[in-house]
Amino acid sequence: MKPMNESDGSGLDARLLQLLLSVLETGSVTAAAQRLGVTQSAVSHGLDRLRAVTGDPLFVKAGRGIVATARAEALAAPARELLGALERFARLGNFDPAQWQTTFTIAANDFQRDLLLPALAARLRAQAPGVVLRVIPSAVPRLEMLRSDDCQLAISPRPPEGSDIVQKRLFEDQYRVFYDPAVREAPCTEADYLAASHATVVYEPRRSLEIDQVLAARGLKRHFTVMVPSFSALPAFLRGTPLLATVPGLLARHTLQGLASCPPPLACPGMPMYAIWHIRYQQDPAHRWLREQLNAVVGPALALENEASA
Incomplete structure:
Protein backbone atom coordinates (compact mmCIF):
# COMPACT_ATOMS: atom_id res chain seq x y z
CA MET A 1 0.00 0.00 0.00
CA LYS A 2 1.25 3.45 -0.93
CA PRO A 3 2.09 5.51 2.18
CA MET A 4 -0.05 8.58 2.77
CA ASN A 5 1.50 12.00 2.40
CA GLU A 6 0.43 15.62 1.98
CA SER A 7 1.16 15.79 -1.75
CA ASP A 8 -1.36 13.07 -2.67
CA GLY A 9 -4.21 14.95 -0.97
CA SER A 10 -4.65 12.51 1.90
CA GLY A 11 -3.86 15.32 4.35
CA LEU A 12 -6.95 17.28 3.31
CA ASP A 13 -9.86 17.60 5.71
CA ALA A 14 -12.90 19.81 6.14
CA ARG A 15 -11.04 22.30 8.31
CA LEU A 16 -8.44 22.92 5.61
CA LEU A 17 -11.13 23.40 2.98
CA GLN A 18 -12.97 25.85 5.24
CA LEU A 19 -9.70 27.66 5.87
CA LEU A 20 -9.03 28.02 2.13
CA LEU A 21 -12.49 29.44 1.51
CA SER A 22 -12.28 31.79 4.48
CA VAL A 23 -9.00 33.32 3.27
CA LEU A 24 -10.40 33.55 -0.26
CA GLU A 25 -13.61 35.25 0.87
CA THR A 26 -12.04 37.63 3.39
CA GLY A 27 -8.81 38.34 1.52
CA SER A 28 -6.93 38.32 4.80
CA VAL A 29 -5.24 35.82 7.11
CA THR A 30 -6.28 37.94 10.11
CA ALA A 31 -9.93 38.13 9.04
CA ALA A 32 -9.98 34.41 8.22
CA ALA A 33 -8.63 33.61 11.68
CA GLN A 34 -11.35 35.76 13.29
CA ARG A 35 -14.06 34.09 11.21
CA LEU A 36 -12.82 30.59 12.09
CA GLY A 37 -12.11 31.37 15.74
CA VAL A 38 -8.45 30.33 15.54
CA THR A 39 -5.08 32.07 15.73
CA GLN A 40 -3.32 33.66 12.77
CA SER A 41 -0.50 31.15 13.16
CA ALA A 42 -3.03 28.30 12.81
CA VAL A 43 -4.26 29.81 9.55
CA SER A 44 -0.69 30.24 8.31
CA HIS A 45 0.14 26.65 9.23
CA GLY A 46 -2.99 25.45 7.44
CA LEU A 47 -2.02 27.39 4.31
CA ASP A 48 1.41 25.74 4.41
CA ARG A 49 -0.31 22.33 4.43
CA LEU A 50 -2.54 23.37 1.53
CA ARG A 51 0.49 24.57 -0.43
CA ALA A 52 2.12 21.19 0.11
CA VAL A 53 -1.00 19.44 -1.21
CA THR A 54 -1.53 21.71 -4.23
CA GLY A 55 2.04 22.62 -5.12
CA ASP A 56 0.95 26.25 -5.47
CA PRO A 57 1.55 29.34 -3.30
CA LEU A 58 -2.24 29.97 -3.31
CA PHE A 59 -1.87 33.49 -1.86
CA VAL A 60 0.86 36.03 -2.56
CA LYS A 61 1.65 39.44 -1.10
CA ALA A 62 0.26 42.51 -2.87
CA GLY A 63 1.08 45.77 -1.13
CA ARG A 64 -0.01 45.41 2.48
CA GLY A 65 -2.40 42.57 1.74
CA ILE A 66 -2.57 39.29 -0.14
CA VAL A 67 -4.20 38.17 -3.36
CA ALA A 68 -5.27 34.70 -4.44
CA THR A 69 -3.46 32.94 -7.25
CA ALA A 70 -5.39 31.59 -10.23
CA ARG A 71 -5.06 28.10 -8.74
CA ALA A 72 -6.61 29.20 -5.45
CA GLU A 73 -9.54 30.80 -7.29
CA ALA A 74 -10.03 27.63 -9.32
CA LEU A 75 -10.06 25.51 -6.14
CA ALA A 76 -12.95 27.47 -4.57
CA ALA A 77 -15.79 25.66 -6.34
CA PRO A 78 -14.38 22.13 -5.77
CA ALA A 79 -13.73 23.01 -2.12
CA ARG A 80 -17.36 24.07 -1.64
CA GLU A 81 -18.56 20.92 -3.36
CA LEU A 82 -16.37 18.71 -1.17
CA LEU A 83 -17.54 20.45 1.98
CA GLY A 84 -21.12 20.00 0.87
CA ALA A 85 -20.53 16.30 0.23
CA LEU A 86 -18.96 15.88 3.68
CA GLU A 87 -21.92 17.64 5.30
CA ARG A 88 -24.39 15.42 3.44
CA PHE A 89 -22.41 12.32 4.44
CA ALA A 90 -22.39 13.33 8.11
CA ARG A 91 -26.13 13.97 8.35
CA LEU A 92 -27.31 11.11 6.13
CA GLY A 93 -30.47 9.70 7.71
CA ASN A 94 -29.98 11.77 10.85
CA PHE A 95 -30.69 15.42 10.07
CA ASP A 96 -31.38 17.77 12.98
CA PRO A 97 -31.76 21.47 12.03
CA ALA A 98 -30.61 22.52 15.50
CA GLN A 99 -27.27 20.78 14.91
CA TRP A 100 -26.71 21.98 11.33
CA GLN A 101 -23.50 24.00 10.98
CA THR A 102 -23.06 25.56 7.55
CA THR A 103 -23.05 28.71 5.44
CA PHE A 104 -26.03 28.54 3.07
CA THR A 105 -25.79 30.86 0.07
CA ILE A 106 -28.91 32.15 -1.68
CA ALA A 107 -28.75 34.23 -4.86
CA ALA A 108 -31.52 36.83 -5.02
CA ASN A 109 -31.99 40.34 -6.27
CA ASP A 110 -33.26 43.07 -3.98
CA PHE A 111 -36.97 42.45 -4.67
CA GLN A 112 -36.88 38.78 -3.63
CA ARG A 113 -34.28 39.42 -0.94
CA ASP A 114 -36.27 42.07 0.92
CA LEU A 115 -39.62 40.31 0.50
CA LEU A 116 -38.65 36.82 1.68
CA LEU A 117 -35.21 36.47 3.18
CA PRO A 118 -35.50 38.48 6.44
CA ALA A 119 -38.34 36.15 7.48
CA LEU A 120 -36.30 33.13 6.41
CA ALA A 121 -33.33 34.37 8.45
CA ALA A 122 -35.60 34.70 11.51
CA ARG A 123 -36.75 31.09 11.11
CA LEU A 124 -33.14 29.93 10.82
CA ARG A 125 -32.13 31.81 13.97
CA ALA A 126 -34.92 30.07 15.87
CA GLN A 127 -34.60 26.56 14.47
CA ALA A 128 -31.09 26.25 12.98
CA PRO A 129 -28.87 28.76 14.80
CA GLY A 130 -25.71 27.19 13.38
CA VAL A 131 -26.67 28.18 9.82
CA VAL A 132 -25.18 31.38 8.42
CA LEU A 133 -27.39 32.80 5.66
CA ARG A 134 -25.28 34.41 2.92
CA VAL A 135 -27.12 36.41 0.26
CA ILE A 136 -25.54 37.34 -3.06
CA PRO A 137 -27.02 39.18 -6.07
CA SER A 138 -28.46 36.85 -8.68
CA ALA A 139 -28.91 39.25 -11.62
CA VAL A 140 -30.21 36.78 -14.24
CA PRO A 141 -29.14 33.46 -12.65
CA ARG A 142 -26.54 31.48 -14.57
CA LEU A 143 -26.32 27.70 -14.69
CA GLU A 144 -22.74 27.84 -13.51
CA MET A 145 -23.73 29.57 -10.25
CA LEU A 146 -25.66 26.47 -9.21
CA ARG A 147 -23.41 23.87 -10.82
CA SER A 148 -20.25 25.26 -9.19
CA ASP A 149 -21.99 25.74 -5.82
CA ASP A 150 -21.46 29.51 -5.80
CA CYS A 151 -24.96 29.37 -4.35
CA GLN A 152 -27.10 26.48 -3.17
CA LEU A 153 -30.39 28.17 -4.06
CA ALA A 154 -31.52 30.98 -6.35
CA ILE A 155 -34.79 32.92 -6.30
CA SER A 156 -35.71 34.44 -9.64
CA PRO A 157 -38.49 34.88 -12.21
CA ARG A 158 -36.07 33.58 -14.84
CA PRO A 159 -34.76 30.07 -14.10
CA PRO A 160 -31.77 29.02 -16.20
CA GLU A 161 -32.37 26.10 -18.53
CA GLY A 162 -30.53 22.88 -17.76
CA SER A 163 -31.39 19.21 -17.34
CA ASP A 164 -29.65 19.23 -13.94
CA ILE A 165 -31.58 22.24 -12.57
CA VAL A 166 -34.77 21.93 -10.49
CA GLN A 167 -37.30 24.71 -9.99
CA LYS A 168 -40.41 25.25 -7.90
CA ARG A 169 -42.89 28.08 -8.32
CA LEU A 170 -43.20 30.14 -5.13
CA PHE A 171 -45.78 32.76 -6.14
CA GLU A 172 -46.84 35.07 -8.93
CA ASP A 173 -46.82 38.85 -8.73
CA GLN A 174 -48.46 41.39 -11.04
CA TYR A 175 -46.79 44.40 -12.60
CA ARG A 176 -47.88 47.86 -11.43
CA VAL A 177 -46.93 51.32 -12.64
CA PHE A 178 -45.32 53.45 -9.91
CA TYR A 179 -45.12 57.24 -10.02
CA ASP A 180 -44.89 60.34 -7.81
CA PRO A 181 -48.46 61.62 -7.28
CA ALA A 182 -47.15 65.07 -6.34
CA VAL A 183 -45.83 65.50 -9.88
CA ARG A 184 -48.17 63.60 -12.16
CA GLU A 185 -51.36 61.60 -12.43
CA ALA A 186 -51.67 57.91 -13.20
CA PRO A 187 -51.47 57.04 -16.91
CA CYS A 188 -55.09 56.16 -17.73
CA THR A 189 -54.65 55.05 -21.33
CA GLU A 190 -52.10 53.14 -23.32
CA ALA A 191 -51.33 56.32 -25.25
CA ASP A 192 -50.58 58.20 -22.00
CA TYR A 193 -48.40 55.35 -20.85
CA LEU A 194 -46.36 55.16 -24.06
CA ALA A 195 -45.98 58.96 -24.25
CA ALA A 196 -44.35 59.06 -20.80
CA SER A 197 -40.67 58.70 -19.92
CA HIS A 198 -39.83 55.53 -18.05
CA ALA A 199 -37.27 54.21 -15.56
CA THR A 200 -36.43 50.52 -15.47
CA VAL A 201 -34.14 47.94 -13.90
CA VAL A 202 -31.61 46.27 -16.22
CA TYR A 203 -29.60 43.22 -15.17
CA GLU A 204 -28.42 42.21 -18.63
CA PRO A 205 -27.97 44.64 -21.53
CA ARG A 206 -30.36 44.10 -24.44
CA ARG A 207 -32.52 41.68 -22.43
CA SER A 208 -35.99 43.19 -22.27
CA LEU A 209 -38.81 42.60 -19.80
CA GLU A 210 -41.85 40.57 -20.81
CA ILE A 211 -43.97 43.71 -21.03
CA ASP A 212 -41.57 45.17 -23.58
CA GLN A 213 -41.62 41.93 -25.55
CA VAL A 214 -45.43 42.18 -25.68
CA LEU A 215 -45.20 45.78 -26.89
CA ALA A 216 -42.49 44.92 -29.44
CA ALA A 217 -44.74 42.25 -30.94
CA ARG A 218 -47.22 45.06 -31.66
CA GLY A 219 -44.54 47.37 -33.05
CA LEU A 220 -44.56 49.55 -29.91
CA LYS A 221 -41.92 50.43 -27.32
CA ARG A 222 -41.45 52.50 -24.19
CA HIS A 223 -39.14 55.50 -23.96
CA PHE A 224 -36.53 54.90 -21.26
CA THR A 225 -34.58 57.81 -19.79
CA VAL A 226 -33.21 56.01 -16.69
CA MET A 227 -31.84 52.46 -16.35
CA VAL A 228 -30.63 51.29 -12.94
CA PRO A 229 -29.11 48.01 -11.66
CA SER A 230 -31.59 47.39 -8.82
CA PHE A 231 -35.14 48.13 -7.68
CA SER A 232 -33.82 49.96 -4.62
CA ALA A 233 -32.35 52.63 -6.92
CA LEU A 234 -35.74 53.56 -8.43
CA PRO A 235 -37.31 55.78 -5.70
CA ALA A 236 -34.64 58.46 -5.97
CA PHE A 237 -35.31 58.77 -9.70
CA LEU A 238 -39.12 58.70 -9.41
CA ARG A 239 -39.66 61.18 -6.58
CA GLY A 240 -40.03 64.71 -7.84
CA THR A 241 -40.16 63.64 -11.48
CA PRO A 242 -42.83 62.58 -14.03
CA LEU A 243 -41.11 59.23 -14.64
CA LEU A 244 -43.00 55.93 -14.57
CA ALA A 245 -41.60 52.58 -13.42
CA THR A 246 -43.41 49.35 -14.26
CA VAL A 247 -42.24 46.80 -11.71
CA PRO A 248 -43.59 44.04 -9.42
CA GLY A 249 -46.52 45.28 -7.35
CA LEU A 250 -45.17 43.73 -4.15
CA LEU A 251 -42.50 46.44 -4.09
CA ALA A 252 -45.19 48.81 -2.78
CA ARG A 253 -44.67 47.28 0.66
CA HIS A 254 -41.03 48.28 1.12
CA THR A 255 -38.76 49.56 -1.66
CA LEU A 256 -41.34 51.82 -3.35
CA GLN A 257 -43.38 52.59 -0.25
CA GLY A 258 -44.87 56.09 -0.38
CA LEU A 259 -45.14 56.24 -4.16
CA ALA A 260 -48.49 55.84 -5.91
CA SER A 261 -49.22 52.97 -8.27
CA CYS A 262 -51.84 51.74 -10.71
CA PRO A 263 -52.32 48.73 -12.99
CA PRO A 264 -50.64 49.06 -16.40
CA PRO A 265 -53.15 50.45 -18.93
CA LEU A 266 -52.38 47.61 -21.32
CA ALA A 267 -52.30 43.82 -21.36
CA CYS A 268 -49.38 42.74 -19.20
CA PRO A 269 -48.09 39.26 -18.28
CA GLY A 270 -47.73 38.18 -14.66
CA MET A 271 -44.37 37.65 -12.97
CA PRO A 272 -43.93 34.13 -11.56
CA MET A 273 -41.19 33.65 -8.98
CA TYR A 274 -39.23 30.41 -8.62
CA ALA A 275 -36.90 28.72 -6.17
CA ILE A 276 -34.11 27.11 -8.19
CA TRP A 277 -31.48 24.56 -7.17
CA HIS A 278 -29.13 21.93 -8.54
CA ILE A 279 -30.41 18.38 -8.75
CA ARG A 280 -27.65 17.12 -6.42
CA TYR A 281 -29.57 18.76 -3.55
CA ARG A 288 -35.11 19.99 1.55
CA TRP A 289 -35.79 21.30 5.07
CA LEU A 290 -34.47 24.77 4.17
CA ARG A 291 -36.58 24.88 1.02
CA GLU A 292 -39.60 24.05 3.18
CA GLN A 293 -38.74 26.99 5.43
CA LEU A 294 -38.52 29.28 2.41
CA ASN A 295 -41.87 28.08 1.14
CA ALA A 296 -43.36 28.65 4.61
CA VAL A 297 -42.50 32.37 4.61
CA VAL A 298 -44.10 33.05 1.21
CA GLY A 299 -47.72 33.00 2.42
CA PRO A 300 -47.21 35.42 5.35
CA ALA A 301 -45.17 37.77 3.11
CA LEU A 302 -47.96 37.92 0.55
CA ALA A 303 -50.61 38.30 3.28
CA LEU A 304 -48.75 41.29 4.71
CA GLU A 305 -48.66 42.84 1.25
CA ASN A 306 -52.38 42.34 0.80
CA GLU A 307 -53.01 44.05 4.14
CA ALA A 308 -50.74 46.94 3.16
CA SER A 309 -52.52 47.48 -0.14
CA ALA A 310 -56.06 47.05 1.25
Whole structure:
Protein backbone atom coordinates (compact mmCIF):
# COMPACT_ATOMS: atom_id res chain seq x y z
CA MET A 1 0.00 0.00 0.00
CA LYS A 2 1.25 3.45 -0.93
CA PRO A 3 2.09 5.51 2.18
CA MET A 4 -0.05 8.58 2.77
CA ASN A 5 1.50 12.00 2.40
CA GLU A 6 0.43 15.62 1.98
CA SER A 7 1.16 15.79 -1.75
CA ASP A 8 -1.36 13.07 -2.67
CA GLY A 9 -4.21 14.95 -0.97
CA SER A 10 -4.65 12.51 1.90
CA GLY A 11 -3.86 15.32 4.35
CA LEU A 12 -6.95 17.28 3.31
CA ASP A 13 -9.86 17.60 5.71
CA ALA A 14 -12.90 19.81 6.14
CA ARG A 15 -11.04 22.30 8.31
CA LEU A 16 -8.44 22.92 5.61
CA LEU A 17 -11.13 23.40 2.98
CA GLN A 18 -12.97 25.85 5.24
CA LEU A 19 -9.70 27.66 5.87
CA LEU A 20 -9.03 28.02 2.13
CA LEU A 21 -12.49 29.44 1.51
CA SER A 22 -12.28 31.79 4.48
CA VAL A 23 -9.00 33.32 3.27
CA LEU A 24 -10.40 33.55 -0.26
CA GLU A 25 -13.61 35.25 0.87
CA THR A 26 -12.04 37.63 3.39
CA GLY A 27 -8.81 38.34 1.52
CA SER A 28 -6.93 38.32 4.80
CA VAL A 29 -5.24 35.82 7.11
CA THR A 30 -6.28 37.94 10.11
CA ALA A 31 -9.93 38.13 9.04
CA ALA A 32 -9.98 34.41 8.22
CA ALA A 33 -8.63 33.61 11.68
CA GLN A 34 -11.35 35.76 13.29
CA ARG A 35 -14.06 34.09 11.21
CA LEU A 36 -12.82 30.59 12.09
CA GLY A 37 -12.11 31.37 15.74
CA VAL A 38 -8.45 30.33 15.54
CA THR A 39 -5.08 32.07 15.73
CA GLN A 40 -3.32 33.66 12.77
CA SER A 41 -0.50 31.15 13.16
CA ALA A 42 -3.03 28.30 12.81
CA VAL A 43 -4.26 29.81 9.55
CA SER A 44 -0.69 30.24 8.31
CA HIS A 45 0.14 26.65 9.23
CA GLY A 46 -2.99 25.45 7.44
CA LEU A 47 -2.02 27.39 4.31
CA ASP A 48 1.41 25.74 4.41
CA ARG A 49 -0.31 22.33 4.43
CA LEU A 50 -2.54 23.37 1.53
CA ARG A 51 0.49 24.57 -0.43
CA ALA A 52 2.12 21.19 0.11
CA VAL A 53 -1.00 19.44 -1.21
CA THR A 54 -1.53 21.71 -4.23
CA GLY A 55 2.04 22.62 -5.12
CA ASP A 56 0.95 26.25 -5.47
CA PRO A 57 1.55 29.34 -3.30
CA LEU A 58 -2.24 29.97 -3.31
CA PHE A 59 -1.87 33.49 -1.86
CA VAL A 60 0.86 36.03 -2.56
CA LYS A 61 1.65 39.44 -1.10
CA ALA A 62 0.26 42.51 -2.87
CA GLY A 63 1.08 45.77 -1.13
CA ARG A 64 -0.01 45.41 2.48
CA GLY A 65 -2.40 42.57 1.74
CA ILE A 66 -2.57 39.29 -0.14
CA VAL A 67 -4.20 38.17 -3.36
CA ALA A 68 -5.27 34.70 -4.44
CA THR A 69 -3.46 32.94 -7.25
CA ALA A 70 -5.39 31.59 -10.23
CA ARG A 71 -5.06 28.10 -8.74
CA ALA A 72 -6.61 29.20 -5.45
CA GLU A 73 -9.54 30.80 -7.29
CA ALA A 74 -10.03 27.63 -9.32
CA LEU A 75 -10.06 25.51 -6.14
CA ALA A 76 -12.95 27.47 -4.57
CA ALA A 77 -15.79 25.66 -6.34
CA PRO A 78 -14.38 22.13 -5.77
CA ALA A 79 -13.73 23.01 -2.12
CA ARG A 80 -17.36 24.07 -1.64
CA GLU A 81 -18.56 20.92 -3.36
CA LEU A 82 -16.37 18.71 -1.17
CA LEU A 83 -17.54 20.45 1.98
CA GLY A 84 -21.12 20.00 0.87
CA ALA A 85 -20.53 16.30 0.23
CA LEU A 86 -18.96 15.88 3.68
CA GLU A 87 -21.92 17.64 5.30
CA ARG A 88 -24.39 15.42 3.44
CA PHE A 89 -22.41 12.32 4.44
CA ALA A 90 -22.39 13.33 8.11
CA ARG A 91 -26.13 13.97 8.35
CA LEU A 92 -27.31 11.11 6.13
CA GLY A 93 -30.47 9.70 7.71
CA ASN A 94 -29.98 11.77 10.85
CA PHE A 95 -30.69 15.42 10.07
CA ASP A 96 -31.38 17.77 12.98
CA PRO A 97 -31.76 21.47 12.03
CA ALA A 98 -30.61 22.52 15.50
CA GLN A 99 -27.27 20.78 14.91
CA TRP A 100 -26.71 21.98 11.33
CA GLN A 101 -23.50 24.00 10.98
CA THR A 102 -23.06 25.56 7.55
CA THR A 103 -23.05 28.71 5.44
CA PHE A 104 -26.03 28.54 3.07
CA THR A 105 -25.79 30.86 0.07
CA ILE A 106 -28.91 32.15 -1.68
CA ALA A 107 -28.75 34.23 -4.86
CA ALA A 108 -31.52 36.83 -5.02
CA ASN A 109 -31.99 40.34 -6.27
CA ASP A 110 -33.26 43.07 -3.98
CA PHE A 111 -36.97 42.45 -4.67
CA GLN A 112 -36.88 38.78 -3.63
CA ARG A 113 -34.28 39.42 -0.94
CA ASP A 114 -36.27 42.07 0.92
CA LEU A 115 -39.62 40.31 0.50
CA LEU A 116 -38.65 36.82 1.68
CA LEU A 117 -35.21 36.47 3.18
CA PRO A 118 -35.50 38.48 6.44
CA ALA A 119 -38.34 36.15 7.48
CA LEU A 120 -36.30 33.13 6.41
CA ALA A 121 -33.33 34.37 8.45
CA ALA A 122 -35.60 34.70 11.51
CA ARG A 123 -36.75 31.09 11.11
CA LEU A 124 -33.14 29.93 10.82
CA ARG A 125 -32.13 31.81 13.97
CA ALA A 126 -34.92 30.07 15.87
CA GLN A 127 -34.60 26.56 14.47
CA ALA A 128 -31.09 26.25 12.98
CA PRO A 129 -28.87 28.76 14.80
CA GLY A 130 -25.71 27.19 13.38
CA VAL A 131 -26.67 28.18 9.82
CA VAL A 132 -25.18 31.38 8.42
CA LEU A 133 -27.39 32.80 5.66
CA ARG A 134 -25.28 34.41 2.92
CA VAL A 135 -27.12 36.41 0.26
CA ILE A 136 -25.54 37.34 -3.06
CA PRO A 137 -27.02 39.18 -6.07
CA SER A 138 -28.46 36.85 -8.68
CA ALA A 139 -28.91 39.25 -11.62
CA VAL A 140 -30.21 36.78 -14.24
CA PRO A 141 -29.14 33.46 -12.65
CA ARG A 142 -26.54 31.48 -14.57
CA LEU A 143 -26.32 27.70 -14.69
CA GLU A 144 -22.74 27.84 -13.51
CA MET A 145 -23.73 29.57 -10.25
CA LEU A 146 -25.66 26.47 -9.21
CA ARG A 147 -23.41 23.87 -10.82
CA SER A 148 -20.25 25.26 -9.19
CA ASP A 149 -21.99 25.74 -5.82
CA ASP A 150 -21.46 29.51 -5.80
CA CYS A 151 -24.96 29.37 -4.35
CA GLN A 152 -27.10 26.48 -3.17
CA LEU A 153 -30.39 28.17 -4.06
CA ALA A 154 -31.52 30.98 -6.35
CA ILE A 155 -34.79 32.92 -6.30
CA SER A 156 -35.71 34.44 -9.64
CA PRO A 157 -38.49 34.88 -12.21
CA ARG A 158 -36.07 33.58 -14.84
CA PRO A 159 -34.76 30.07 -14.10
CA PRO A 160 -31.77 29.02 -16.20
CA GLU A 161 -32.37 26.10 -18.53
CA GLY A 162 -30.53 22.88 -17.76
CA SER A 163 -31.39 19.21 -17.34
CA ASP A 164 -29.65 19.23 -13.94
CA ILE A 165 -31.58 22.24 -12.57
CA VAL A 166 -34.77 21.93 -10.49
CA GLN A 167 -37.30 24.71 -9.99
CA LYS A 168 -40.41 25.25 -7.90
CA ARG A 169 -42.89 28.08 -8.32
CA LEU A 170 -43.20 30.14 -5.13
CA PHE A 171 -45.78 32.76 -6.14
CA GLU A 172 -46.84 35.07 -8.93
CA ASP A 173 -46.82 38.85 -8.73
CA GLN A 174 -48.46 41.39 -11.04
CA TYR A 175 -46.79 44.40 -12.60
CA ARG A 176 -47.88 47.86 -11.43
CA VAL A 177 -46.93 51.32 -12.64
CA PHE A 178 -45.32 53.45 -9.91
CA TYR A 179 -45.12 57.24 -10.02
CA ASP A 180 -44.89 60.34 -7.81
CA PRO A 181 -48.46 61.62 -7.28
CA ALA A 182 -47.15 65.07 -6.34
CA VAL A 183 -45.83 65.50 -9.88
CA ARG A 184 -48.17 63.60 -12.16
CA GLU A 185 -51.36 61.60 -12.43
CA ALA A 186 -51.67 57.91 -13.20
CA PRO A 187 -51.47 57.04 -16.91
CA CYS A 188 -55.09 56.16 -17.73
CA THR A 189 -54.65 55.05 -21.33
CA GLU A 190 -52.10 53.14 -23.32
CA ALA A 191 -51.33 56.32 -25.25
CA ASP A 192 -50.58 58.20 -22.00
CA TYR A 193 -48.40 55.35 -20.85
CA LEU A 194 -46.36 55.16 -24.06
CA ALA A 195 -45.98 58.96 -24.25
CA ALA A 196 -44.35 59.06 -20.80
CA SER A 197 -40.67 58.70 -19.92
CA HIS A 198 -39.83 55.53 -18.05
CA ALA A 199 -37.27 54.21 -15.56
CA THR A 200 -36.43 50.52 -15.47
CA VAL A 201 -34.14 47.94 -13.90
CA VAL A 202 -31.61 46.27 -16.22
CA TYR A 203 -29.60 43.22 -15.17
CA GLU A 204 -28.42 42.21 -18.63
CA PRO A 205 -27.97 44.64 -21.53
CA ARG A 206 -30.36 44.10 -24.44
CA ARG A 207 -32.52 41.68 -22.43
CA SER A 208 -35.99 43.19 -22.27
CA LEU A 209 -38.81 42.60 -19.80
CA GLU A 210 -41.85 40.57 -20.81
CA ILE A 211 -43.97 43.71 -21.03
CA ASP A 212 -41.57 45.17 -23.58
CA GLN A 213 -41.62 41.93 -25.55
CA VAL A 214 -45.43 42.18 -25.68
CA LEU A 215 -45.20 45.78 -26.89
CA ALA A 216 -42.49 44.92 -29.44
CA ALA A 217 -44.74 42.25 -30.94
CA ARG A 218 -47.22 45.06 -31.66
CA GLY A 219 -44.54 47.37 -33.05
CA LEU A 220 -44.56 49.55 -29.91
CA LYS A 221 -41.92 50.43 -27.32
CA ARG A 222 -41.45 52.50 -24.19
CA HIS A 223 -39.14 55.50 -23.96
CA PHE A 224 -36.53 54.90 -21.26
CA THR A 225 -34.58 57.81 -19.79
CA VAL A 226 -33.21 56.01 -16.69
CA MET A 227 -31.84 52.46 -16.35
CA VAL A 228 -30.63 51.29 -12.94
CA PRO A 229 -29.11 48.01 -11.66
CA SER A 230 -31.59 47.39 -8.82
CA PHE A 231 -35.14 48.13 -7.68
CA SER A 232 -33.82 49.96 -4.62
CA ALA A 233 -32.35 52.63 -6.92
CA LEU A 234 -35.74 53.56 -8.43
CA PRO A 235 -37.31 55.78 -5.70
CA ALA A 236 -34.64 58.46 -5.97
CA PHE A 237 -35.31 58.77 -9.70
CA LEU A 238 -39.12 58.70 -9.41
CA ARG A 239 -39.66 61.18 -6.58
CA GLY A 240 -40.03 64.71 -7.84
CA THR A 241 -40.16 63.64 -11.48
CA PRO A 242 -42.83 62.58 -14.03
CA LEU A 243 -41.11 59.23 -14.64
CA LEU A 244 -43.00 55.93 -14.57
CA ALA A 245 -41.60 52.58 -13.42
CA THR A 246 -43.41 49.35 -14.26
CA VAL A 247 -42.24 46.80 -11.71
CA PRO A 248 -43.59 44.04 -9.42
CA GLY A 249 -46.52 45.28 -7.35
CA LEU A 250 -45.17 43.73 -4.15
CA LEU A 251 -42.50 46.44 -4.09
CA ALA A 252 -45.19 48.81 -2.78
CA ARG A 253 -44.67 47.28 0.66
CA HIS A 254 -41.03 48.28 1.12
CA THR A 255 -38.76 49.56 -1.66
CA LEU A 256 -41.34 51.82 -3.35
CA GLN A 257 -43.38 52.59 -0.25
CA GLY A 258 -44.87 56.09 -0.38
CA LEU A 259 -45.14 56.24 -4.16
CA ALA A 260 -48.49 55.84 -5.91
CA SER A 261 -49.22 52.97 -8.27
CA CYS A 262 -51.84 51.74 -10.71
CA PRO A 263 -52.32 48.73 -12.99
CA PRO A 264 -50.64 49.06 -16.40
CA PRO A 265 -53.15 50.45 -18.93
CA LEU A 266 -52.38 47.61 -21.32
CA ALA A 267 -52.30 43.82 -21.36
CA CYS A 268 -49.38 42.74 -19.20
CA PRO A 269 -48.09 39.26 -18.28
CA GLY A 270 -47.73 38.18 -14.66
CA MET A 271 -44.37 37.65 -12.97
CA PRO A 272 -43.93 34.13 -11.56
CA MET A 273 -41.19 33.65 -8.98
CA TYR A 274 -39.23 30.41 -8.62
CA ALA A 275 -36.90 28.72 -6.17
CA ILE A 276 -34.11 27.11 -8.19
CA TRP A 277 -31.48 24.56 -7.17
CA HIS A 278 -29.13 21.93 -8.54
CA ILE A 279 -30.41 18.38 -8.75
CA ARG A 280 -27.65 17.12 -6.42
CA TYR A 281 -29.57 18.76 -3.55
CA GLN A 282 -32.97 17.38 -4.55
CA GLN A 283 -33.02 14.59 -1.95
CA ASP A 284 -30.67 16.15 0.59
CA PRO A 285 -32.62 16.32 3.90
CA ALA A 286 -31.04 19.59 5.06
CA HIS A 287 -31.61 21.39 1.78
CA ARG A 288 -35.11 19.99 1.55
CA TRP A 289 -35.79 21.30 5.07
CA LEU A 290 -34.47 24.77 4.17
CA ARG A 291 -36.58 24.88 1.02
CA GLU A 292 -39.60 24.05 3.18
CA GLN A 293 -38.74 26.99 5.43
CA LEU A 294 -38.52 29.28 2.41
CA ASN A 295 -41.87 28.08 1.14
CA ALA A 296 -43.36 28.65 4.61
CA VAL A 297 -42.50 32.37 4.61
CA VAL A 298 -44.10 33.05 1.21
CA GLY A 299 -47.72 33.00 2.42
CA PRO A 300 -47.21 35.42 5.35
CA ALA A 301 -45.17 37.77 3.11
CA LEU A 302 -47.96 37.92 0.55
CA ALA A 303 -50.61 38.30 3.28
CA LEU A 304 -48.75 41.29 4.71
CA GLU A 305 -48.66 42.84 1.25
CA ASN A 306 -52.38 42.34 0.80
CA GLU A 307 -53.01 44.05 4.14
CA ALA A 308 -50.74 46.94 3.16
CA SER A 309 -52.52 47.48 -0.14
CA ALA A 310 -56.06 47.05 1.25
